[in-house]
């Protein structure tokens with residue numbers, strides 16, 4: 001088992017950020033529910049090297065406050081309490097917690113009084129930190145000493161030197177605490193004694209072994225969309241089981257320019273993966289004919305996909321396993337605590353998945369990885385940057401960007417215009433810096449003049465958004481000269497379009513896709 005840091009989740013919106021920061025220090029981390037029994041943690045010895053108690057929206061003195069098993073303090077493991085985690089030290093180990101006079105929220109300055117404290121080794125005496133808490137410790141827990149103070153707190157960082165318990169009132173995991181990662185690195189390396197063993201290069205060997213052990217001599221099927229997760233899963237599985245992997249790629253006719261060719265080029269010709277190419281564009285377009293209502297379009301596409309995929313798996317033959325690109329955030333048991341937005345941030349798309357009657361066993365080789373790790377893994381496996389840093393693309397494809405009825409002619413226009421948007425975004429260096437940038441074909445015709453002719457043609461919208469997770473998004477202020485070039489090229493090069501507009505809507509109130 002990997003050496004690891006266990007993070008007990010008390011419902012903080014930053015719990016996953018803590019886990020990611022620890023992994024960036026090349027130490028594996030696992031998130032467990034706040035009430036995980038101490039003996040379950042003890043059972044992870046000797047791999048478990050330390051505990052982190054996350055922040056959380058509750059007050060420790062609330063009747064419904066999430067509290068840990070009190071025996072976690074007797075495991076002999078170093079513990080780092082962050083924010084609410086500090087208050088738990090107060091509550092369980094003889095200190096006192098009270099409501100602060102005012103909420104401390106935002107930037108602060110930390111003054112380290114004890115430069116010997118291992119947590120602040122190699123760091124300056126003053127640090128910019130980020131706070132977000134209402135309650136505070138007003139009496140130190142037994143045998144703790146103060147190691148740092150801040151404007152608002154006499155107990156901004158505390159330590160129980162003998163037990164190696166540390167408490168931080170601020171959040172070291174967020175980007176607004178610029179040197180917070182070094183604090184976490186000191187905890188996991190110097191205090192918990194973890195090595196730097198967690199790298200994607202090593203993960204490949206480990207995953208290959210696990211996949212082989214699970215699959216044995218059987219065959220695996222993977223639905224390859226060309227997106228990051230399924231692509232990385234394909235490359236990893238291929239490394240593990242070679243020709244025992246069959247990837248099914250469905251061309252639903254709603255893909256962007258050159259997408260189907262790229263997938264065939266990379267996976268079929270370059271990686272030499274067994275690729276079953278299902279060209280069912282006509283079926284999808286036939287079923288979408290005359291349909292204008294967005295939800296109906298989505299339903300038809302979803303249902304048709306399942307039908308096609310099921311039939312394809314039967315043709316693929318004897319596979320017992322179905323591979324899925326499930327990631328760690330999908331499997332963490334989120335803590336249902338009121339006020340914890342992380343509990344709500346779950347993908348609202350693709351819920352349901354494939355029907356239960358498809359009797360496959362699952363292989364999920366990315367199950368313990370975060371998205372940024374999946375990208376690194378993809379690069380290690382030799383996937384091209386276009387795939388590894390590909391922007392999200394919705395399952396229903398261009399159908400949700402071709403408003404109203406989807407026809408082959410409209411798709412053709414949209415594809416050409418979208419390719420220009422992407423090409424110019426890439427040339428400007430902005431493509432990989434935005435969450436999504438794409439074209440939307442509006443069901444609006446207007447009068448124009450092109451050459452000496454009067455035209456009556458369609459309108460194209462450009463949508464560029466910045467986002468962390470797709471749940472909220474800000475529209476991107478693209479440079480005018482770039483917009484000018486894109487607009488000029490589109491109206492010159494794409495027949496059927498005579499007007500280009502820019503979408504200035506954030507999410508909320510808009511959604512990222514138009515349908």
Ligand code: XMP
Nearest residue numbers: 349350392393394395396470507511512513
């Ligand atoms: P919305 O449009 O809801 O999109 O703001 C949020 C994010 O989800 C993507 N999206 C989808 N992804 N299947 C997917 O796999 C879908 O049906 C789907 N619809 C939207 C969208 O591109 C954005 O990144």
